[in-house]
Amino acid sequence: GIWxxxxxxxxxxxxxxxxxxxxxxxxxxxxGLHRQPLRGIDFLRRKDGRILATSIVDxxxxxxxxxxxxxxxxxxxxxxxxxETTEPxxxxxxxxxxxxxxSKEEGTPIRVIRKLxxxxxLCYVYYGLYIVExxxxxxxxxxxxxKFRLGRYSGQPKLTFGYS
Amino acid sequence: GIWxxxxxxxxxxxxxxxxxxxxxxxxxxxxGLHRQPLRGIDFLRRKDGRILATSIVDxxxxxxxxxxxxxxxxxxxxxxxxxETTEPxxxxxxxxxxxxxxSKEEGTPIRVIRKLxxxxxLCYVYYGLYIVExxxxxxxxxxxxxKFRLGRYSGQPKLTFGYS
DNA sequence: TAGACGTAGA
DNA sequence: TCTACGTCTA
Numbered sequence: 001g002i003w004x005x006x007x008x009x010x011x012x013x014x015x016x017x018x019x020x021x022x023x024x025x026x027x028x029x030x031x032g033l034h035r036q037p038l039r040g041i042d043f044l045r046r047k048d049g050r051i052l053a054t055s056i057v058d059x060x061x062x063x064x065x066x067x068x069x070x071x072x073x074x075x076x077x078x079x080x081x082x083x084e085t086t087e088p089x090x091x092x093x094x095x096x097x098x099x100x101x102x103s104k105e106e107g108t109p110i111r112v113i114r115k116l117x118x119x120x121x122l123c124y125v126y127y128g129l130y131i132v133e134x135x136x137x138x139x140x141x142x143x144x145x146x147k148f149r150l151g152r153y154s155g156q157p158k159l160t161f162g163y164s
Numbered sequence: 165g166i167w168x169x170x171x172x173x174x175x176x177x178x179x180x181x182x183x184x185x186x187x188x189x190x191x192x193x194x195x196g197l198h199r200q201p202l203r204g205i206d207f208l209r210r211k212d213g214r215i216l217a218t219s220i221v222d223x224x225x226x227x228x229x230x231x232x233x234x235x236x237x238x239x240x241x242x243x244x245x246x247x248e249t250t251e252p253x254x255x256x257x258x259x260x261x262x263x264x265x266x267s268k269e270e271g272t273p274i275r276v277i278r279k280l281x282x283x284x285x286l287c288y289v290y291y292g293l294y295i296v297e298x299x300x301x302x303x304x305x306x307x308x309x310x311k312f313r314l315g316r317y318s319g320q321p322k323l324t325f326g327y328s
Numbered sequence: 329t330a331g332a333c334g335t336a337g338a
Numbered sequence: 339t340c341t342a343c344g345t346c347t348a
Binding site (some may be wrong): 173189200201202203204205220221222223224225226228239241242277280286 | 331332333335336
Binding site for chain 3 (some may be wrong): 025026031035036037039095125
């Protein structure tokens with residue numbers, strides 16, 4: 001398809017500003033903010049084979065937590081989604097979870113997008129660049145869940161959606 | 165959501181020209197060409213309760229046939245998709261199928277969109293307005309399939325994609 | 329709440 | 339081929 005051989009990148013996307021809103025996930029794919037149409041964590045593979053996260057989407061399906069726009073506690077993917085009726089399983093340090101773990105070690109920035117319910121309807125808002133500060137291994141419903149604490153880079157426009 | 169209370173309409177969409185291309189189905193939803201993200205047949209309900217088709221998407225999943233841009237034989241929805249592994253069942257004259265049938269009786273135009281594979285990749289192309297000329301009841305894999313023959317309104321720009 | 333001609337990548 | 343924080347209407 002059109003996207004084959006298109007380069008994924010880490011960091012800001014030219015033409016996309018903090019606070020930009022999108023109606024559909026597909027738009028995130030088109031502009032290059034988040035190239036996975038359904039997965040919460042997008043990542044690329046470096047020449048040395050190591051995978052690094054490029055962006056995450058907080059759509060509210062997992063038990064994430066964002067007390068202020070400066071901090072996001074993001075749940076890993078796989079096995080333990082609260083909205084699934086299937087039996088939970090232990091999350092593994094692979095795929096998107098491994099990518100976020102590597103991003104912490106490398107100190108590379110992550111683009112954060114959140115699904116919000118505004119008066120005009122649901123939309124995805126680009127929150128800007130964050131860094132993975134901590135990787136935690138917790139338990140929910142008796143099974144392993146990865147939790148990633150992300151901190152917002154300073155110097156970016158304020159965002160107050162959802163915090164009155 | 166944003167689309168609640170937005171009016172579906174029959175006929176041309178302001179700002180969309182014949183031959184316009186779209187990368188994702190979601191874009192068809194956004195511009196109002198086809199408001200169903202996955203279904204092939206979109207329709208509206210008139211004040212008198214009758215449903216009328218507004219648009220169809222030919223994505224290649226069903227056994228449709230378009231010998232030239234002037235004629236499209238479009239398969240009804242439900243029960244009998246060649247690409248499904250599940251056991252086929254008889255299609256019913258309801259939902260999108262009923263809507264297309266009613267559109268023939270009323271003589272109202274249908275927007276036609278086709279998924280094409282171009283050198284640049286897959287995309288959805290707006291083919292323009294068509295009228296339902298005939299409704300047929302056929303059999304495939306032993307089960308009932310509705311077939312709708314659509315004819316293109318004259319006076320619209322030529323389209324030669326896929327016909328060399 | 330389920331079903332429907334969705335998409336990209338592993 | 340399958341999975342994955344999709345999205346609209348009935």
